[in-house]
Amino acid sequence: MDEIDDPRRLLLIRALTAGLMGTGLSSAQAISFGIFGSKPRKLPESQSIYGLSGQVTVNEQPATLATRIKAGDTVQTARNSEIVFVVNSHSMILESDSKLLIEQPEGATESLIISGLRMLSGKLLSVSRNSSMRVTSATATIGIRGTGFYIEADPERTYFCTCYGATEVEANNDPQSRENIVSTHHDRPVYIVADGSSGNNIRNAPFVNHTDQELALIETLVGRKTPFVFSNDAYTGPRRTY
Secondary structure (H helix, E strand, O other): OOOOOOHHHHHHHHHHHHOHHHOOOOHHHHHHHOOOOOOOOOOOOOOOEEEEEOOEEEOOEEOOOOOOOOEOOEEEEOOOOEEEEEEOOEEEEEOOOEEEEEEOOOOOOOEOOOOEEEEEEEEEEEEOOOOOEEEEOOOEEEEEOOOEEEEEEOOOEEEEEEEEEEEEEEEOOEEEEEEEEEEOOOOOOEEEEOOOOOOOOEEEOOOOOOOHHHHHHHHHOOOOOOOOOOOOOOOOOOOOOO
């Protein structure tokens, strides 16, 4: 899917990236999205959540804009729900029907340092810089060296896009299926599957379901910019064929 075909999500992305004052959103629409304030900017250290909509929980408790999120927490979204949040220098969008465990260093009890992200189900867009960690799903283990990435996880297949930066992708049940990916702009999306032959569990994939505008938003929330420039009036990802 090269374009966003969900009008509600498109409206949310426009609200988040442009700020409420320039979007034409009514007050009722703004409140329903759970978004407050104006143009996106770096979040203060006392704030974890930039925006949320629908039913979102942190450690099985309903989340609000005042909820703090840290390593060790589990964040979950229901159908037609979404959360945009920051932990330390990591910024993320967890989409609907998703469950994410934010792993902490061994022995830590209260920490903003993330050692890994475990995608139990669903879809996540994330950015970080100069911070190594591991992202795991049912079929894949991915080493992150500070990068922008998008992942969709289900029991039989993982979709993974290195939006920019360097990653190490490996199939959980096949050490022969391993690939180092260096990307500047969504150059090598892949599927990591569970049922392929030895050495053949990482496969070409199209660019789907995330945008440069979303990346720009979450980089802004941690005081950074994306390493590429794009048009402000387009809400699509790069069109690629594989």
